[in-house]
Amino acid sequence: xxxxxxxxxxxxxxxxxxxxxxxxxxxxxxxxxxxxxxxxxxxxxxxxxxxxxxxxxxxxxxxxxxxxxxxxxxxxxxxxxxxxxxxxxxxxxxxxxxxxxxxxxxxxxxxxxxxxxxxxxxxxxxxxxxxxxxxxxxxxxxxxxxxxxxx
Amino acid sequence: xxxxxxxxxxxxxxxxxxxxxxxxxxxxxxxxxxxxxxxxxxxxxxxxxxxxxxxxxxxxxxxxxxxxxxxxxxxxxxxxxxxxxxxxxxxxxxxxxxxxxxxxxxxxxxxxxxxxxxxxxxxxxxxxxxxxxxxxxxxxxxxxxxxxxxxxxxxxxxxxxxxxxxxxxxxxxxxxxxxxxxxxxxxxxxxxxxxxxxxxxxxxxxxxxxxxxxxxxxxxxxxxxxxxxxxxxxxxxxxxxxxxxxxxxxxxxxxxxxxxxxxxxxxxx
Numbered sequence: 531x532x533x534x535x536x537x538x539x540x541x542x543x544x545x546x547x548x549x550x551x552x553x554x555x556x557x558x559x560x561x562x563x564x565x566x567x568x569x570x571x572x573x574x575x576x577x578x579x580x581x582x583x584x585x586x587x588x589x590x591x592x593x594x595x596x597x598x599x600x601x602x603x604x605x606x607x608x609x610x611x612x613x614x615x616x617x618x619x620x621x622x623x624x625x626x627x628x629x630x631x632x633x634x635x636x637x638x639x640x641x642x643x644x645x646x647x648x649x650x651x652x653x654x655x656x657x658x659x660x661x662x663x664x665x666x667x668x669x670x671x672x673x674x675x676x677x678x679x680x681x
Numbered sequence: 682x683x684x685x686x687x688x689x690x691x692x693x694x695x696x697x698x699x700x701x702x703x704x705x706x707x708x709x710x711x712x713x714x715x716x717x718x719x720x721x722x723x724x725x726x727x728x729x730x731x732x733x734x735x736x737x738x739x740x741x742x743x744x745x746x747x748x749x750x751x752x753x754x755x756x757x758x759x760x761x762x763x764x765x766x767x768x769x770x771x772x773x774x775x776x777x778x779x780x781x782x783x784x785x786x787x788x789x790x791x792x793x794x795x796x797x798x799x800x801x802x803x804x805x806x807x808x809x810x811x812x813x814x815x816x817x818x819x820x821x822x823x824x825x826x827x828x829x830x831x832x833x834x835x836x837x838x839x840x841x842x843x844x845x846x847x848x849x850x851x852x853x854x855x856x857x858x859x860x861x862x863x864x865x866x867x868x869x870x871x872x873x874x875x876x877x878x879x880x881x882x883x884x885x886x887x888x889x890x891x892x893x894x895x896x897x898x899x900x901x902x903x904x905x906x907x908x909x910x911x912x913x914x915x916x917x918x919x920x921x922x923x924x925x926x927x928x929x930x931x932x933x934x935x936x937x938x939x940x941x942x943x944x945x946x947x948x949x950x
Binding site for chain 2: 576577578594596597618619620621623626627628633
């Protein structure tokens with residue numbers, strides 16, 4: 531399966547093709563309060579055959595947020611025991627550097643619920659999972675999608 | 682079915698002798714003697730180093746004693762979430778059977794290189810994530826999701842307490858083909874190249890197009906390109922015979938995370 535990426539003025543895109551079917555794509559977003567620089571990567575998981583969201587958060591002094599701090603940033607209210615099941619440290623499958631990732635075990639199921647309506651599984655994926663980690667898509671993405679379909 | 686129990690036993694009992702040394706920059710006062718330990722190839726560094734940590738803590742400056750512990754071999758930080766046997770085989774320190782000398786650090790955790798899985802809880806969640814991923818490959822995730830939380834606990838406790846029977850009572854179910862199938866859907870496998878901690882994952886079916894079980898010779902052909910030919914595989918410190926069937930290997934030679942970790946030898950054409 532190939533992944534199609536819609537480009538936009540809002541995304542800093544960096545495609546990076548490994549010898550395998552890995553496709554990488556990243557985006558930088560600033561979060562308020564402490565001005566934390568979060569880097570999001572959408573990586574295709576060979577095993578699960580779904581996109582996976584990886585992220586890395588740095589403080590303005592360059593320090594990396596550890597898992598506790600990341601949990602606090604995104605999901606301050608969720609119980610710790612649940613978080614171990616959701617957002618955990620993992621090695622980035624392409625870069626082999628430490629990242630945090632959202633567990634992909636249900637992604638397939640969730641994406642399947644959208645049936646044939648979703649022309650772009652990546653967009654659907656980001657809009658479903660993104661808000662949990664403050665990754666918001668601009669509404670104009672919906673329009674871009676329509677444009678593409680009209681063509 | 683995983684029924685060659687003697688093989689499972691031998692793999693389980695594989696051990697490595699490690700000589701832990703302190704980081705001289707962290708030591709206050711007298712330099713401690715190294716700490717020697719036999720550890721299971723299948724375990725993970727954070728699971729077997731409680732004693733090592735306790736031993737060295739006495740010699741470490743107070744402000745670092747509670748620090749996140751990590752290890753290096755000749756300057757290479759060791760990934761905490763790779764099985765020890767995988768680390769050892771990748772770095773193949775010395776062939777002469779002397780202990781593997783690695784250095785323990787209490788400060789300056791290399792956050793940009795090592796995933797910080799320094800607590801048992803984080804390592805357990807990582808381990809379960811690997812099991813799930815492996816089961817998705819083998820059985821579309823149906824076996825692991827039918828298990829209960831206590832089964833997952835039993836696997837983990839079996840691994841950390843080195844209890845073969847406790848572990849295999851559950852793992853057996855993960856290592857059987859689903860329903861009346863002869864084999865897994867795909868083989869959970871990670872391919873490593875020498876001296877490098879990166880690996881490649883690919884969908885590898887245990888069967889060829891004619892429905893026959895593939896062996897390692899078939900896998901070599903599958904991984905070879907016109908410029909680079911795969912010529913051999915190693916795991917658990919063993920060079921594997923070409924005729925070994927993939928399905929059998931997956932059932933018997935996988936690490937407890939249910940993945941085969943194979944080092945691949947290549948020759949450039």
